[in-house]
Amino acid sequence: MATRSKKTGDSRLIKKYPNRRLYDTQTSTYVTLADIKNLVMSGDPFCVVDAKTDDDLTRNILLQIILEEEAGGAPVFSTQMLSQIIRFYGNSMQGLMGSYLEKTLQSFVDIHNKLGDQTQGLAAGSTPEAWAKMMNLQNPMMQSLMGNYMEQSKDLFVKMQEQMQNSPGLFGGFPFTPSATKTEKE
Numbered sequence: 001m002a003t004r005s006k007k008t009g010d011s012r013l014i015k016k017y018p019n020r021r022l023y024d025t026q027t028s029t030y031v032t033l034a035d036i037k038n039l040v041m042s043g044d045p046f047c048v049v050d051a052k053t054d055d056d057l058t059r060n061i062l063l064q065i066i067l068e069e070e071a072g073g074a075p076v077f078s079t080q081m082l083s084q085i086i087r088f089y090g091n092s093m094q095g096l097m098g099s100y101l102e103k104t105l106q107s108f109v110d111i112h113n114k115l116g117d118q119t120q121g122l123a124a125g126s127t128p129e130a131w132a133k134m135m136n137l138q139n140p141m142m143q144s145l146m147g148n149y150m151e152q153s154k155d156l157f158v159k160m161q162e163q164m165q166n167s168p169g170l171f172g173g174f175p176f177t178p179s180a181t182k183t184e185k186e
Contacts, residue, residue: 011047012024012045013025014049015050016049017051018052022048033068036061037069040065048060104149107149
């Protein structure tokens with residue numbers, strides 16, 4: 001078993017012990033999932049490893065945090081969305097799905113940050129009530145922007161599929177069904 005330093009590269013090292021306690025090697029203290037959530041929120045890189053086996057448990061811990069947040073009463077994922085994600089496991093498109101979700105979420109974050117940068121100057125010195133009102137106005141705008149983005153992504157995918165169908169030499173082994181594509185588009 002390799003011995004890790006208190007930081008792995010630039011990541012903070014957190015060890016998970018058999019008693020399910022999490023130990024931050026940088027601060028030499030036990031931490032909770034809430035503390036790890038704070039690391040995520042502040043953008044601090046970290047790695048959670050099993051103290052005995054040195055297995056990377058970071059994804060498991062992040063999923064645990066998401067599970068607690070989802071159970072907290074204001075879920076991000078609908079039941080339908082979770083069901084659709086589950087259906088991709090074991091599917092030939094599983095890798096593509098993960099990459100697509102990651103890029104889509106990054107686009108959403110980029111748009112959100114850009115809007116935040118643009119409104120920061122306007123809201124400087126404003127009251128909390130004025131800020132809350134402005135954020136309530138942004139929600140429908142963000143939903144509209146993301147809806148448009150997703151519709152464009154879908155259209156782009158359909159066009160890409162049509163181009164692949166028209167290039168049989170390159171993608172001859174794939175079972176494309178032209179009628180399904182046209183039906184979905186109409």
